[in-house]
Amino acid sequence: MFDVPFRLADETGVVRPASHDSTNLSTSLSLGATGSSTAGGPTSRNVRDRTQGQEEPGPAYCPPVPRRLLYSMNTGNPQSKGAPTPERLSALFSDEFGGQPDVIASAPGRVNIIGEHTDYNGGEVLPIAINRRTYIAVRRSDLPQSRVASISETQRGEFDAQAPVRSGSWWDYLAGVCAQLTAGGRGIPQFDALVASDVPTGAGLSSSAALEVATALALSGLTGAAVDAKELALVSWRAENQFVGVGCGVMDQFASALCEPSAALHLWCDTLQTEPVPMHESVLIFDTATTRSLLGSEFNTRRAECEEALRLIRQRFPEVPHLAGATLEQIEAARLSGKPRLRALHVVEENARVAEVVAALRHSGKVPGAKLYESHESLRTQYECSTPELDWFVDRMARTSGITGARLTGAGWGGCAIALGGSEVLRAVGDATALEYEARFSLKPRTWLTSAGEGARLDLAEWTARNVNG
Numbered sequence: 001m002f003d004v005p006f007r008l009a010d011e012t013g014v015v016r017p018a019s020h021d022s023t024n025l026s027t028s029l030s031l032g033a034t035g036s037s038t039a040g041g042p043t044s045r046n047v048r049d050r051t052q053g054q055e056e057p058g059p060a061y062c063p064p065v066p067r068r069l070l071y072s073m074n075t076g077n078p079q080s081k082g083a084p085t086p087e088r089l090s091a092l093f094s095d096e097f098g099g100q101p102d103v104i105a106s107a108p109g110r111v112n113i114i115g116e117h118t119d120y121n122g123g124e125v126l127p128i129a130i131n132r133r134t135y136i137a138v139r140r141s142d143l144p145q146s147r148v149a150s151i152s153e154t155q156r157g158e159f160d161a162q163a164p165v166r167s168g169s170w171w172d173y174l175a176g177v178c179a180q181l182t183a184g185g186r187g188i189p190q191f192d193a194l195v196a197s198d199v200p201t202g203a204g205l206s207s208s209a210a211l212e213v214a215t216a217l218a219l220s221g222l223t224g225a226a227v228d229a230k231e232l233a234l235v236s237w238r239a240e241n242q243f244v245g246v247g248c249g250v251m252d253q254f255a256s257a258l259c260e261p262s263a264a265l266h267l268w269c270d271t272l273q274t275e276p277v278p279m280h281e282s283v284l285i286f287d288t289a290t291t292r293s294l295l296g297s298e299f300n301t302r303r304a305e306c307e308e309a310l311r312l313i314r315q316r317f318p319e320v321p322h323l324a325g326a327t328l329e330q331i332e333a334a335r336l337s338g339k340p341r342l343r344a345l346h347v348v349e350e351n352a353r354v355a356e357v358v359a360a361l362r363h364s365g366k367v368p369g370a371k372l373y374e375s376h377e378s379l380r381t382q383y384e385c386s387t388p389e390l391d392w393f394v395d396r397m398a399r400t401s402g403i404t405g406a407r408l409t410g411a412g413w414g415g416c417a418i419a420l421g422g423s424e425v426l427r428a429v430g431d432a433t434a435l436e437y438e439a440r441f442s443l444k445p446r447t448w449l450t451s452a453g454e455g456a457r458l459d460l461a462e463w464t465a466r467n468v469n470g
Contacts, residue, residue, distance in 0.1 A: 084135045084151075084196035086459040093137040096149050097192045101137035104460035105218035107210045108133045108453050109199035110255035111285055111418060112409050113264055113367060114375055115354040117383055119249030121306055122270040122322025123351040126358065127251055128279060128452040129259035134197035134210035135459070136174075138218045141190045148174055150195040161188045166243060173208055176243030177215045180235045186225055193218070200446060203287045204410030208244075209252035212236035213456050217257075221461055230272065232456060233257040259455040266358050270322055277361050279452045281404075282423040284430050287446040288389040288437075290414035298413055302343060302383065309340035324351040346382040350375060367420055369405025373398065376407035376417075385412030389441055393417045393433070400429055423449065 086104045093101045108129035115125035141147065146161040148171045157171035162182060164175035174195075178188050193215075199207040216235045220227045227235075236253040240246050249269055259265045263276035310323045313334045320326050324347050331344050353371045360368045376394050380386040390408045394417060397406035402425035408417045419426060430447040437445050 083198045084133070086135065086137075089135050089137045089194060089196050090460070092151060092196065093139070093192075093194045096194050097139065097147070099139065101192075101194070101460065102139045103218050103221040103458070104135060104137045105214050105221060105456065105458050106133045106135040107213035107217065107256045107456040108259065109205040109207055109210050110252060110259070111205060111283060111416070111450065112251065112255075113279070113283070113418070114350070114357050114371060114407070115251075116350060116375060116379055116407075116409070117302065117306075117385070117411070118324050118347055118351050118354065119251045119267075119269045120303060121310075121324045121347045121351075123268075123324030123347060124354040125251045125267050125269060126264045126277070126354050127255035127259070127267070128264045128283070128450075129255060129455050130199075130205060130285070130448070130450040131453040132197075132199045132205070132448070132450070134195065134199050134207065134214050136193055136195050136211070136214045136218045137460075138191045138193045138222055140222060141192050143190055146178075146190045146192070148193045148195070150197075152195075152197065152201075161190050164243075166245070172244050173211045173239065174215045176239030177212055177219065177235060179243050180238045181216065181219060184235065186220070186223060188219055188223065191219070191222060200287070200448070203285075203446065204415040205285070206252040206256060208240060208246070209236060209256045212239050213253055213256040217456050217458060221458055229257045229456060230254075230274075255455070257456045259453065261454045262452050264358075264361070264452055266354075270325070277358050278365065279361055279367070280365060281367060281420050282426050282449060282451050284419040284421070284426040285409075285448040285450060286393055286417045286419065286430065286433070286437075287448075288387070288393065288414060288417065288441075289443045289445050290387060290389050292411075292414035298385065299411055302385070305339045305343045306347065309336055309344040312336055312340060313344070323347050342382045342384070346378045349378060349382075367405060369403075369420060372405030372407040372418075372420065379408055379412060383412070387412070387414055389414070389437075389443070390417050392440070393419075393437065396433055396436070397429075400433075401425075403429065423451075 089104060090101060109132050110127045111130055112125055112127045115123065119125050145158040147156065147158050149156040153170050157169055159171065159175050161178045164178045166172055174193060181188050195211065197207065199205055199210050201207045213232055213236045216232045233250065233253040237250050240248055251267060251269065254267050255265055258274055260276045262278060262280055264279040266275045266277050306323050313320050313326050313330055316334045317330050320330065323344060326344065326348055328348055331341065331348065336344055353375055357367055357371050360366060380391060386408055394406045397403045397419045403419050403421045406417060406419040410416055427449055430449065434445050434447055
């Protein structure tokens with residue numbers, strides 16, 4: 001829409017003008033620089049090794065363990081029947097490829113509590129990991145090609161893990177991780193892999209990020225590589241952006257890799273700084289089952305409008321690093337009008353709401369519901385990415401006793417909304433609202449009840465002295 005030269009200035013996916021001189025994070029956070037971080041950045045979350053039942057200090061997350069040691073997953077979502085477990089996946093792997101896997105890793109989907117369309121504008125977000133996970137079982141192979149299968153896909157794929165080529169198929173997410181690990185100097189062997197997941201697809205809950213992060217962890221484990229959770233997230237983000245070809249911010253992969261149980265992840269998308277924020281409330285996820293036909297075109301238009309808003313602001317205030325770093329006073333002084341003004345107002349105000357929710361969680365342990373409703377209204381009127389179905393759900397929640405707040409979540413133009421409250425209230429409200437919604441819109445919604453869950457973890461590992469010491 002706007003003929004303005006923009007680029008991705010760093011690994012964060014934040015939109016910056018081509019003239020903006022910002023630090024490139026690819027060097028300090030490359031996979032080869034294990035344990036490094038940006039100046040002033042946080043210490044990355046250790047990746048959970050369930051074969052030992054505890055976290056190891058430092059970036060090397062996998063100590064020696066007995067061969068073929070397998071532990072069950074935690075109790076998952078009670079709504080999820082037949083959820084995948086390491087035991088089930090190990091048995092299915094044997095049926096598919098013969099023999100047992102060497103490594104099983106898993107990573108969760110995510111839902112964003114607040115901070116919508118702030119990520120690619122350099123702002124803050126506050127996602128949680130949901131209690132739905134993607135598992136991947138892998139084993140070294142002596143064959144010239146890697147073989148991959150999924151219990152939810154009919155087509156089995158093959159590719160060269162050491163020189164993967166994009167195929168346009170579902171296994172590009174795995175191949176892309178191989179490409180990024182190889183580019184980072186890690187020697188990836190050929191392997192067999194089986195994927196199982198109960199992360200809903202097509203609902204905006206980041207099933208692709210869960211697959212990428214689980215794959216990155218499993219393959220790092222297969223080679224005995226030391227890698228921390230932030231590096232897993234960056235490898236996975238690069239895989240989706242540079243190999244699969246889907247432009248996205250870093251939130252999805254960071255949430256899947258770094259989230260902790262009973263905590264939201266406060267992420268600064270411009271610096272990649274993170275901090276856990278205690279959160280114990282239950283969350284109802286309501287998938288409106290609407291076709292998101294405008295998502296691609298409208299999303300690209302919004303990004304262009306944000307780029308134009310930033311360009312105009314920087315004409316008056318060249319020091320502004322990204323749109324979320326502007327102030328309301330700067331927006332007014334720059335005399336923004338029309339769509340760029342509306343988009344800028346949403347981004348700046350939404351970014352402030354993230355900080356307010358974080359402060360409230362630390363003070364009272366509760367998400368202030370008013371901030372969720374404010375967020376939705378801004379997304380509806382200023383970012384213009386809501387739909388009648390999403391608006392209906394949020395309005396319905398606002399009139400429901402026991403619900404503390406609600407808003408659309410994800411990019412919008414369909415997809416999911418969330419509501420917060422007590423778990424029993426949410427379960428009852430979810431069932432009743434689903435029936436009302438189906439009667440009104442002739443669409444059958446999906447609902448999930450979740451709480452803040454655990455990020456990526458290792459569920460099975462076979463280690464030797466060479467793996468650990470070499």
